[in-house]
Amino acid sequence: xxxxxxxxxxxxxxxxxxxxxxxxxxxxxxxxxxxxxxxxxxxxxxxxxxxxxxxxxxxxxxxxxxxxxxxxxxxxxxxxxxxxxxxxxxxxxxxxxxxxxxxxxxxxxxxxxxxxxxxxxxxxxxxxxxxxxxxxxxxxxxxxxxxxxxxxxxxxxxxxxxxxxxxxxxxxxxxxxxxxxxxxxxxxxxxxxxxxxxxxxxxxxxxxxxxxxxxxxxxxxxxxxxxxxxxxxxxxxxxxxxxxxxxxxxxxxxxxxxxxxxxxxxxxxxxxxxxxxxxxxxxxxxxxxxxxxxxxxxxxxxxxxxxxxxxxxxxxxxxxxxxxxxxxxxxxxxxxxxxxxxxxxxxxxxxxxxxxxxxxxxx
Numbered sequence: 001x002x003x004x005x006x007x008x009x010x011x012x013x014x015x016x017x018x019x020x021x022x023x024x025x026x027x028x029x030x031x032x033x034x035x036x037x038x039x040x041x042x043x044x045x046x047x048x049x050x051x052x053x054x055x056x057x058x059x060x061x062x063x064x065x066x067x068x069x070x071x072x073x074x075x076x077x078x079x080x081x082x083x084x085x086x087x088x089x090x091x092x093x094x095x096x097x098x099x100x101x102x103x104x105x106x107x108x109x110x111x112x113x114x115x116x117x118x119x120x121x122x123x124x125x126x127x128x129x130x131x132x133x134x135x136x137x138x139x140x141x142x143x144x145x146x147x148x149x150x151x152x153x154x155x156x157x158x159x160x161x162x163x164x165x166x167x168x169x170x171x172x173x174x175x176x177x178x179x180x181x182x183x184x185x186x187x188x189x190x191x192x193x194x195x196x197x198x199x200x201x202x203x204x205x206x207x208x209x210x211x212x213x214x215x216x217x218x219x220x221x222x223x224x225x226x227x228x229x230x231x232x233x234x235x236x237x238x239x240x241x242x243x244x245x246x247x248x249x250x251x252x253x254x255x256x257x258x259x260x261x262x263x264x265x266x267x268x269x270x271x272x273x274x275x276x277x278x279x280x281x282x283x284x285x286x287x288x289x290x291x292x293x294x295x296x297x298x299x300x301x302x303x304x305x306x307x308x309x310x311x312x313x314x315x316x317x318x319x320x321x322x323x324x325x326x327x328x329x330x331x332x333x334x335x336x337x338x339x340x341x342x343x344x345x346x347x348x349x350x351x352x353x354x355x356x357x358x359x360x361x362x363x
Contacts, residue, residue, distance in 0.1 A: 072336055073176060077183030079339060081191055082218055083225030084184070213354060220315050220346040227314035231306060232262040235269070235298070239276060242294050246287050248279060267335070269299055315346045 038045060064071065187194070195214070202210045236259030243251030254276050261272035273295035281288030307326070308319035317325070322342055329341030 073179050074183060075336065076339065077180045078187050079221070080180070080184045080225070081187030082221045084188060084222075213350065216350055217343075217347045220350070221343045223314035223316075224311065224343045224346075227310040228263060230314075231302065231310055232259045234306065235259060235262040235272070235302065238298060239272075242291070243276070246280065246283070246290060248276075248283055248287065250279075254279060264335070269295075269302070273299065311342050315342055317342055317346050317349070321345050321349075 040046075199207055199211055199214075236255040239258040240251050240255035243254050248254065257275055258269075258272035261268040261275075264271070273291075277288055277291040277295065280291035303326075304323065308322040311317050311322040312319055315322075322345070325341040325345040326338060329337030329339075329344075331337070333340075
């Protein structure tokens with residue numbers, strides 16, 4: 001008999017059986033052992049990732065640049081929604097009433113004054129021709145030849161281009177205003193949901209503190225909006241008193257124009273002053289001069305006395321900080337910078353006082 005030990009059935013190889021899967025815990029799988037990790041210091045890998053990052057950054061830059069106008073409108077609408085959020089119904093009705101009152105106040109005088117201007121155009125031109133002062137200025141500065149040269153240099157295409165450009169400007173402005181109004185209403189309607197979605201992205205250990213700080217910042221934005229409206233109303237009332245004293249036509253309409261324009265940062269007050277001054281000049285030269293002098297003085301008082309004091313009470317920002325922030329905001333970002341300068345300074349002061357200073361004191 002053979003002396004070899006008998007092999008059990010379990011020890012015999014099975015030619016037809018599938019190979020057993022490797023133990024995942026042993027670092028291998030049915031597809032083989034994983035290779036060595038990529039060398040993060042590899043020049044090729046570093047160059048590839050760097051180039052990919054540059055491409056993505058440039059693509060984002062192009063996207064933001066191309067959508068800059070829409071992003072500005074969205075930002076303005078969100079800012080208005082934050083400032084007007086505490087009283088949605090009241091604010092909405094007030095805005096509608098203000099627009100309706102402005103239309104009722106402006107349309108009749110606009111139609112009347114336009115009709116009078118057209119009817120009196122021949123007489124006005126004749127009076128200008130008979131004026132010795134006007135004739136002397138025309139001859140001294142050779143105005144007739146300059147106007148004729150400008151007319152000869154212009155083409156029909158250029159004139160049409162100017163008309164089309166003006167139409168685009170008007171309709172573009174109307175579209176932007178309507179877009180901001182619609183977005184503001186949407187943001188106000190879903191403001192609480194947006195806030196909660198933002199807070200959900202904050203770690204739970206810091207969520208309550210972030211919520212309190214955010215609510216305080218939003219309160220300051222609302223205070224800024226209330227202060228801006230108060231300044232605009234004061235400008236309108238001052239204009240109404242001046243127009244009544246000068247016996248200008250349609251003083252209420254002029255007051256509404258100044259109040260609404262004063263809400264526009266940077267250029268609004270100037271636009272309102274120019275409109276009222278033109279109406280004053282149409283009434284008489286003396287009235288026009290008085291209007292110009294009034295707005296020059298009033299705007300200085302508003303910019304350096306009224307505006308800082310109102311913002312100090314409503315947003316709790318010092319006079320110097322309010323003036324400096326407004327000037328820097330206008331210089332850096334134009335209308336948007338002027339709009340957010342004061343609330344941004346208030347937010348920075350709050351964060352420094354409540355977050356930065358305590359953390360520095362603990363070191």
